[in-house]
Amino acid sequence: MTTLPPLLELRNISYSSPGQSSPLLEGVNFILREGRIGLIGPNGSGKTTLFQIIMGLLKADAGEILLQGKVMEQEKDFRKLRRKLGFLFQDSDDQLFSPTVLEDVAFGPLNLGASPEEAQKISISTLEHLGLKGFEERITHRLSGGEKKLVALATILSMQPKLLLLDEPSNNLDPTTRERLIKILRGLDQAHIIISHDLDFLASTCTQLYAIQDRQLVRCEDKQVHSHEHIHPYGDKPHQHGT
Amino acid sequence: MIEEPFAEGNTLFHRRDTRVKLIAAAAITLVLALTSSFLVASTGCILTGMLLALSRPTPSLLLRRIGSVNLFTLFLWLTLPLTYGGDKIVSFFFLDISLDGLRTAALITLKTNGILFCFLALLATSTVANLGHGLEKLGMPRKLAFLLLFSYRQLFVIHQEYQRLQRAARLRGFAPSNSLHTYRTYSYLFGMTLVKSWNRAERVHQAMILRGFNGRLIPLNQPQPCREDYLFLIGMLLISLLLAGIPFF
Ligand SMILES: Nc1ncnc2c1ncn2[C@@H]1O[C@H](COP(=O)(O)OP(=O)(O)O)[C@@H](O)[C@H]1O
Numbered sequence: 001m002t003t004l005p006p007l008l009e010l011r012n013i014s015y016s017s018p019g020q021s022s023p024l025l026e027g028v029n030f031i032l033r034e035g036r037i038g039l040i041g042p043n044g045s046g047k048t049t050l051f052q053i054i055m056g057l058l059k060a061d062a063g064e065i066l067l068q069g070k071v072m073e074q075e076k077d078f079r080k081l082r083r084k085l086g087f088l089f090q091d092s093d094d095q096l097f098s099p100t101v102l103e104d105v106a107f108g109p110l111n112l113g114a115s116p117e118e119a120q121k122i123s124i125s126t127l128e129h130l131g132l133k134g135f136e137e138r139i140t141h142r143l144s145g146g147e148k149k150l151v152a153l154a155t156i157l158s159m160q161p162k163l164l165l166l167d168e169p170s171n172n173l174d175p176t177t178r179e180r181l182i183k184i185l186r187g188l189d190q191a192h193i194i195i196s197h198d199l200d201f202l203a204s205t206c207t208q209l210y211a212i213q214d215r216q217l218v219r220c221e222d223k224q225v226h227s228h229e230h231i232h233p234y235g236d237k238p239h240q241h242g243t
Numbered sequence: 244m245i246e247e248p249f250a251e252g253n254t255l256f257h258r259r260d261t262r263v264k265l266i267a268a269a270a271i272t273l274v275l276a277l278t279s280s281f282l283v284a285s286t287g288c289i290l291t292g293m294l295l296a297l298s299r300p301t302p303s304l305l306l307r308r309i310g311s312v313n314l315f316t317l318f319l320w321l322t323l324p325l326t327y328g329g330d331k332i333v334s335f336f337f338l339d340i341s342l343d344g345l346r347t348a349a350l351i352t353l354k355t356n357g358i359l360f361c362f363l364a365l366l367a368t369s370t371v372a373n374l375g376h377g378l379e380k381l382g383m384p385r386k387l388a389f390l391l392l393f394s395y396r397q398l399f400v401i402h403q404e405y406q407r408l409q410r411a412a413r414l415r416g417f418a419p420s421n422s423l424h425t426y427r428t429y430s431y432l433f434g435m436t437l438v439k440s441w442n443r444a445e446r447v448h449q450a451m452i453l454r455g456f457n458g459r460l461i462p463l464n465q466p467q468p469c470r471e472d473y474l475f476l477i478g479m480l481l482i483s484l485l486l487a488g489i490p491f492f
């Protein structure tokens with residue numbers, strides 16, 4: 001029996017920022033086996049850069065990116081890759097550009113060749129799925145930070161990707177929206193890789209943790225003991241951290 | 244924030260299709276802009292003023308808008324009577340005031356305000372985004388519509404970046420004064436605003452590419468003009484015809 005090639009594989013990816021002498025990433029290897037992955041690492045360690053390389057926004061100095069076993073080389077390949085991978089930016093303001101929410105969510109499907117009717121249908125159902133019913137005609141740049149994050153997620157989900165790359169999605173979210181996002185992510189069928197400094201968030205949304213350490217991507221031990229401190233939003237009520 | 248306060252509301256004017264309003268505004272503006280008749284200009288001013296009243300703008304905002312435009316006409320009132328010349332001159336103490344100059348200043352004031360009222364009633368009641376789409380559907384080249392929409396979007400970005408930087412400077416005790424330090428700080432602020440807006444524009448472009456953008460904005464379906472829209476258009480065209488016809492009676 002032959003097994004399917006992994007959806008995403010990185011081989012020996014190296015990258016140096018322009019104008020920097022030492023490389024940021026060196027010989028990064030990764031195979032997407034499990035569906036829900038968390039990615040941690042200090043600020044400036046190259047997490048966002050790695051996502052940009054995967055999406056073909058930055059070109060690695062060396063190494064290969066494989067999508068379902070096929071090496072991505074030219075812009076044409078990456079255009080195909082971008083249909084399967086959705087990238088949620090760290091700053092939602094960078095991601096929303098259409099006047100209304102509906103237009104923004106429909107932008108991707110329209111570009112992928114959906115008819116206006118289909119695009120509208122997909123967008124409305126995506127918004128509904130994220131609990132954003134009634135947001136269709138809202139003006140994107142007037143939404144609150146949390147609403148922007150969820151709408152940005154909708155703009156990506158409406159393209160029905162197979163893998164989500166989420167860059168610090170829980171940043172600056174209030175506890176309620178954060179919980180809502182956790183619930184949404186846990187309910188999605190798609191695989192995801194989440195960059196976050198919020199270990200509790202990762203614990204509730206991911207099954208496997210990777211870290212960028214010494215310019216490499218290393219897998220963390222399955223049951224690593226970690227201590228954490230946090231301020232409970234509602235005082236001393238019992239709470240769960242998930243597994 | 245740059246707001247579109249006039250676009251909020253639910254009057255007859257807000258509900259009209261943007262294309263209809265664009266055509267109506269173009270027709271009325273054309274007549275008012277080209278006329279040199281006092282009667283046409285003042286009738287136009289009254290009619291568009293009535294339209295404006297029907298669109299129920301917030302009075303304080305409205306006054307500020309009208310006031311800022313009339314700052315320019317005030318300037319004409321101050322200069323034209325003294326510089327226009329002509330035969331009809333009235334001496335007023337040591338000033339020679341040209342009656343033709345006064346007449347021209349008054350005519351320009353009426354025309355300006357008529358067009359302003361018309362724009363506030365018909366165009367300001369739509370969002371810029373809708374106007375962009377409306378213009379595109381009326382046959383304006385797609386690239387120009389795209390440019391309009393994105394310039395407008397980018398204006399917000401630049402404004403936000405500037406505010407963010409200004410806040411950062413103020414929080415660290417920066418108080419503008421007439422000093423070299425102030426001018427230097429402002430030049431840094433403007434420079435950084437440009438750099439940051441450029442970077443953001445680049446990230447927005449990346450976000451578009453990631454979602455399959457290849458240079459063509461495909462519009463979502465928008466509602467077709469309804470019967471009321473056509474009736475409204477006919478009404479507006481009648482007004483502009485009436486104005487254009489006044490000199491021939
Ligand atoms: N456009 C750029 N030009 C040069 N260096 C950059 C650029 N963007 C990021 N860097 C550098 O690359 C490093 C990694 O950045 P990033 O991938 O954003 O880190 P992380 O997401 O892990 O915080 C940082 O040290 C940053 O200074």
Ligand SMILES: [Mg+2]
Nearest residue numbers: 047048049090
């Ligand atoms: Mg980052």
